[in-house]
Amino acid sequence: MKLLLNGAPVEASVTTLAELLEAQGFGGAKVATAVNGNFVPAAMRAGYALSDGDAVEVLAPMQGG
């Protein structure tokens, strides 16, 4: 399906958010996720079914003031 991952279009053969993270190189990473602007807790990723056109945000710790 076609998705937006951190603003960039990706084509992924996955069904859940957890699978997308694994496929895109985020396995085991310290990240937080949101889909279409809504926070999806880590515990819910495996059961979160993605749909064509979903916008997925994957955020990680970064420098801040």
Next chain:
Amino acid sequence: MRAFYGTPLANGLMLGTAQYPSPAILADAFKRSGAGVATVSLRRESGQDRAGQDFWTLIRDLDVHVLPNTAGCHSVKEAVTTAHMAREVFETSWIKLEVIGEEDTLQPDVFGLVEAARILSEDGFQVFPYTTEDLVVADKLLHAGCEVLMPWGAPIGSGLGLNNLFGLRAMRAHFPDVPLVIDAGLGLPSQAAQAMELGFDAVLLNTAVAKAGDPAAMAEAFAMAVQAGQIAAQADPMEPRDMAAPSTPVIGKAFLE
């Protein structure tokens, strides 16, 4: 020093983690200053370079309290969602809540700030709101559930120091029991000392240290200034007066005309 949501801090210096020349210099700035709180943020991660993972290891090794921010958020929804993501990643309920309302000054949108603070406080967050020195807004933030207030000294990154001494002094007097932190606008250690002399509990700064020629030395200088200001505040400073008052006793002075 007043505790921050029940957490006492060893000193009144909170440091940002952005804009340092290198991760090693960042770590050195924390080491030399003894700053007990590090502000951090969340940004998009790449599955290829996973830059955030190395940064997280660096921060964990500092062994300080982590204060995630919602920097760059302009709406209540954006700030609240970012706060939830930060709580999960950084495993803390502390959140430095920023809802930016104006681009040139990065002044907080205080209406959105109060609303976001209420939503987050009700959800168990311990909110550190980046606000102005407005007493009415401050009161509304406290009613929304905030137990700490962080008024700006001057616009973020400006280095202008304490722009509204009257307003900040009034804030300290108006909320004697609330932990108050000067957040943003400090450029020099003397300004941090001034904030502490006014009775503030801590200062939070980033650019003044990170953009100094020697960030670690500047961090240490800020730590010393914070300590000096804090001791001075506890020592009950004298009241200023307009006219001179001789400090050397006049009685016993020789007549030599």
